[in-house]
Amino acid sequence: MTDFENAVALITGAASGIGAATATILAARGARKLILVDQQEDRLRDFAFSLPCERQVIIGDVTDQAMWGNADLTGITHAVVNAGVGAGEPIETLRFEEWRRVLSINLDGAFLTLQAAMRAMKGNGGSIVLTASVAGLKAEPGIAAYAASKAAVIHLAKVAAKEGAPSKIRVNAIAPGGVETAIWSEVPFFQTLVEKTGSEDAAFQVLGGSATPMGRFARAEEIGEQIAFLLSDKAAFVTGSCLVSDGGYSL
Template structure:
């Protein structure tokens, strides 16, 4: 399957999780060049070395305007706006600095990535997918900053789709529910759950059993396949939409 022959694709947050799984899948499906962005230089370099296509690395913070000012996105055809961080504090326990840290990466970073990608695609068209979250659709305790940022990403994708349509630029979002990625690691409640259940896999199983009707969390590769669909010609008439992939969590 080679839907992305000769494609030049930007993927942010590419060193692990959904970003890495998506980059690998796009490479396997024919991408000519992947532009991979992440703050973790060593991890990104190790991962990129394994990909069967041309690679270019962007090392830095997606919320740093200078990163995009210096980035060579020549010929860009697709983009995956994926970089994000989480925070598990309740609103009452959150400091403004915590709020701003999440918004900077998840929202400012998404805006700057979108801006750079859409400018390069003008006159030629393209397809963009933003990684939102079911947390942007359903309220839960401890997701104030993360949920608000992802709700904003969902609407940002809709506005970008309207902006981009005259230029034949499609923009969609995906809103995963629970996915087994490193974004959970280090969150206090997840570390406590690992300790009480006996490990990482057991913690994921416990969370899925509590809140997801299908009783499972997704693997990054599943979400990567759905992102690839949104970017592909099979979704040529789809723009401004959010694909909810949450095992029934938001029902």
């Protein structure tokens, strides 16, 4: 018997990075169906085609209420609330439009996804993981919008855990530190570092070596494995928690 035999799992931000890694793991461990959500249509469809299970692809924006209103989430047992964007700018120069963009995707989108998942699970129970960030726990300059959104996601998961418990819905968050994903391409200082070092791989090595006691960033597959644990029955008594997976960055 596999960990996710007959599971029906919703995953947002599924076209790449942590979302794609988690989808791959769940499919390999017996998931019957994956409901994959992303805005990158070509990339998502190509990735979905590679998975050895039934796939339902939803192309759209997680902040779109109408999309969630029309989404068929019948029978879902698990959900990974993962879609998000990175951003970096000091408060003094941060444009309000940028603040709202980041909060809209990272927090409003998480809320709408979580709400849809909890409604679909009501009466049957289930397990949900929200992708937060260690930036929501440790303050650093230049990441106000991103950090505020992820701190809110952590607390949103805790409130949802209390509300979901009577319906046997577990809700947890994961707070990764640096992970080698495409989200870094949206951060200006990382783009500058890529130019200086000559490649993204070299830039990740510099960042991981200087900022993390373990001397590296995580791979998306490592975070996917931890999400799978939180989703699984092995964590059946775990709810309202935030798993910090940062290589010691927050110490």
